[in-house]
Amino acid sequence: MLENLPKQAPDGILHLMEQLRADPRAEKVDLGVGVYRDATGATPIMRAVRQAGRRLWEAETTKTYTALAGDAAFLAAVRALVLGDAPETAAIATPGGTGAVRLGLELVRMANPEARVFVSDPTWPNHLSILAHLGMEAVPFRYFDAGTQDVDRDGLRGDLAALREGDVVLLHGCCHNPTGADPDTDLWEEVARIIRAAGAIPMIDLAYLGLGDGIEEDAAGTRALVSACPEALVALSCSKNFGLYRERVGALIVSAADDMAAELAQGAMTHLNRQAYSFPPDHGARLAAMVLDDPALRAEWLTELGEMRAQVKGLRTALVEELRARTSSGRFDYITRHRGMFSMLGASPAQVTQMRETHGIYMTRDSRINIAGLGARDVPRLAAAMVEAGL
Ligand code: PLP
Numbered sequence: 001m002l003e004n005l006p007k008q009a010p011d012g013i014l015h016l017m018e019q020l021r022a023d024p025r026a027e028k029v030d031l032g033v034g035v036y037r038d039a040t041g042a043t044p045i046m047r048a049v050r051q052a053g054r055r056l057w058e059a060e061t062t063k064t065y066t067a068l069a070g071d072a073a074f075l076a077a078v079r080a081l082v083l084g085d086a087p088e089t090a091a092i093a094t095p096g097g098t099g100a101v102r103l104g105l106e107l108v109r110m111a112n113p114e115a116r117v118f119v120s121d122p123t124w125p126n127h128l129s130i131l132a133h134l135g136m137e138a139v140p141f142r143y144f145d146a147g148t149q150d151v152d153r154d155g156l157r158g159d160l161a162a163l164r165e166g167d168v169v170l171l172h173g174c175c176h177n178p179t180g181a182d183p184d185t186d187l188w189e190e191v192a193r194i195i196r197a198a199g200a201i202p203m204i205d206l207a208y209l210g211l212g213d214g215i216e217e218d219a220a221g222t223r224a225l226v227s228a229c230p231e232a233l234v235a236l237s238c239s240k241n242f243g244l245y246r247e248r249v250g251a252l253i254v255s256a257a258d259d260m261a262a263e264l265a266q267g268a269m270t271h272l273n274r275q276a277y278s279f280p281p282d283h284g285a286r287l288a289a290m291v292l293d294d295p296a297l298r299a300e301w302l303t304e305l306g307e308m309r310a311q312v313k314g315l316r317t318a319l320v321e322e323l324r325a326r327t328s329s330g331r332f333d334y335i336t337r338h339r340g341m342f343s344m345l346g347a348s349p350a351q352v353t354q355m356r357e358t359h360g361i362y363m364t365r366d367s368r369i370n371i372a373g374l375g376a377r378d379v380p381r382l383a384a385a386m387v388e389a390g391l
């Protein structure tokens with residue numbers, strides 16, 4: 001039997017991590033996988049999360065099963081975090097944002113097997129592989145202008161004009177992965193109007209809430225879509241913004257047109273959890289809920305999130321200043337316009353290879369860099385490598 005299995009291509013991002021590990025050069029720079037790093041290069045356990053962990057260790061009296069949908073306190077807390085006040089929503093806890101994306105798409109397929117899913121070109125590669133795995137049609141829409149490194153507004157408008165009733169548009173709520181280019185408020189409003197007018201449904205992948213400009217700022221696009229459209233899906237990840245990566249914490253939040261539809265959605269979503277693994281992981285979700293529900297822990301968490309944003313923004317500014325000095329041009333200023341951990345440099349695969357082989361600088365093939373992977377010392381080296389490669 002097993003010999004009949006198709007050979008699977010490796011995950012490109014994780015494959016790059018293996019290559020990096022095998023590189024003996026001491027000065028190698030990891031700008032690959034999207035993980036936050038502080039100034040010392042560590043991916044810390046956040047202070048509020050650690051405190052919540054200590055409290056939980058003392059207070060927890062049982063590890064018995066929770067509910068199929070997940071811990072109710074976690075679901076209430078993340079629903080409020082993402083949407084503010086939003087009635088008529090259904091929600092389940094999921095293993096990470098990936099679990100939420102996967103089950104959200106399964107929910108779409110269950111409700112409408114004909115639905116096409118519009119995806120930004122480019123997008124997170126796992127979106128495409130999950131859609132292919134589920135046998136769902138992915139329709140790419142233009143998103144990134146490789147000349148300006150900003151959102152291709154006209155391309156986006158032009159391609160979303162092909163939306164039909166019942167199609168789904170998968171959007172990155174903030175900190176677009178892999179480009180770093182986000183819509184501004186006007187464009188979010190316009191996209192919401194286009195989707196609504198077509199009778200299509202937005203699905204928002206929200207994996208970096210709080211890592212762009214702040215919780216409220218980063219949630220604004222999602223909220224605009226949810227309030228404009230009668231139905232919407234949100235796939236939330238708590239990996240980056242709570243630093244809970246390996247605990248696998250996420251949620252699928254679905255807003256419905258009325259109470260009856262919300263109840264049907266809740267039933268279907270709980271069913272999907274049950275079919276996949278019965279109960280979603282609880283430990284990390286409980287820590288996130290404790291942080292969100294305790295005013296002091298919440299304040300501490302927001303402070304540290306602010307420090308993380310400042311760290312990344314500081315590196316963006318330093319890199320742009322270095323590039324300005326070396327090239328006497330502002331052509332790299334887009335790096336400070338980008339949000340979140342990533343920027344796409346617009347380098348060719350050959351240029352990416354050159355920077356890796358000559359300078360030990362690792363980025364994904366599409367020339368996405370994880371800004372947080374830079375140490376202050378690496379900034380001049382990256383700038384030199386970019387200029388040398390002809391960017
Ligand atoms: N969606 C996007 C765009 C991501 O970049 C990630 C990874 O960080 C995820 C979803 C899901 O992450 P996780 O499953 O680790 O929560």
Ligand code: TYF
Nearest residue numbers: 011013014032033034126177
């Ligand atoms: O894009 C990234 O780097 C993050 C982390 O299969 C990640 O989203 C990478 C690969 C993967 C899952 C998560």
